[in-house]
Amino acid sequence: MLPATLIPLDAVPPVFRGGILAIGNFDGMHRGHHALFEATRREAERRGVPALILTFEPHPRQVLRPGEPFFRLTPLPAKARIAGALGISGIVVARFDAAFAQTSAEAFVANVLVRDLDIAAVVVGHDFQFGHDRAGTPGYLQAEGRRLGFETIVVGAVGDIEGRPHSATAIRSALEEGDVAAANHDLGYRWFVAGTVQHGDKRGRELGYPTANVRLPAECGLALGIYAVTLTRRDGSVYPAVASYGKRPTFDNGAVLLEVHVFDFAGDLYGEEVNVTFFAYLRGEERFSSIEALIEQMDRDSLTARAILASAGPGSALDAAITATSVARGMPIP
Numbered sequence: 001m002l003p004a005t006l007i008p009l010d011a012v013p014p015v016f017r018g019g020i021l022a023i024g025n026f027d028g029m030h031r032g033h034h035a036l037f038e039a040t041r042r043e044a045e046r047r048g049v050p051a052l053i054l055t056f057e058p059h060p061r062q063v064l065r066p067g068e069p070f071f072r073l074t075p076l077p078a079k080a081r082i083a084g085a086l087g088i089s090g091i092v093v094a095r096f097d098a099a100f101a102q103t104s105a106e107a108f109v110a111n112v113l114v115r116d117l118d119i120a121a122v123v124v125g126h127d128f129q130f131g132h133d134r135a136g137t138p139g140y141l142q143a144e145g146r147r148l149g150f151e152t153i154v155v156g157a158v159g160d161i162e163g164r165p166h167s168a169t170a171i172r173s174a175l176e177e178g179d180v181a182a183a184n185h186d187l188g189y190r191w192f193v194a195g196t197v198q199h200g201d202k203r204g205r206e207l208g209y210p211t212a213n214v215r216l217p218a219e220c221g222l223a224l225g226i227y228a229v230t231l232t233r234r235d236g237s238v239y240p241a242v243a244s245y246g247k248r249p250t251f252d253n254g255a256v257l258l259e260v261h262v263f264d265f266a267g268d269l270y271g272e273e274v275n276v277t278f279f280a281y282l283r284g285e286e287r288f289s290s291i292e293a294l295i296e297q298m299d300r301d302s303l304t305a306r307a308i309l310a311s312a313g314p315g316s317a318l319d320a321a322i323t324a325t326s327v328a329r330g331m332p333i334p
Contacts, residue, residue: 004083019050032166071221085321105131121151178223178281228305249287
């Protein structure tokens, strides 16, 4: 399965013009977003045109609040994989900067939606706002669409069985607290990260627990601790594993690192791009009084992780589709 093609807004090929377009930041690509994507895909299939997403890089919050660290749930390559798994053809990427932030709602419709993309229809949430000072609304889009020749499809709020809306903010908070189950429930798939396996100090190998080390962005807010995870290689092979995300307080208490011990694996992963998918939080990070005590705890963690992964099942249909989706392809994004 192919990921959605990444398309810079200033270089949209003819094949991606005239499509059905969902607009948003879509950090998390969570259950609330899925309703917009499904409406987009259905309408695109009905009309025989591309199903597209328009999103913004960097995330607007990083531009508008530059001094505040921002925990991104789904960087652009992850969005492409999830979008492809959901039947979206392409992700149009608008470069968001201070100048773009000043774009009026009128100019956004005229220049982006009509001139650059020539959309047949736009799909937005009921509370969608856009343009300078957030002047644009779904009602404004409907009026402009009637005038300029595109349809506006407005999707209502989507929440859980208790009516609580799914939100990226709630998912971030859950991951910051180590509540992987809650985060994965709201996402509709198991949260994953991607990175290149790096050489480390080989300390894990000396302890009998060799690890694949992946450095995540400094802004990652995931709770420090031990997790049951799987590691997926570029060829799609999936391995059960246990991971530590933390500073190694028993040793150097250094920079935060994701260290993944893959069970029953003896191959070489150095330099390889891998995905690590999170199933459960086992415990917080601890400082042990001796190496022997640390190894005993690592043995217990491994047994716990193996049991969790053995009973976890395949996950949702979206989990399977994401696993089957290769790395992102497309034109370079500025």
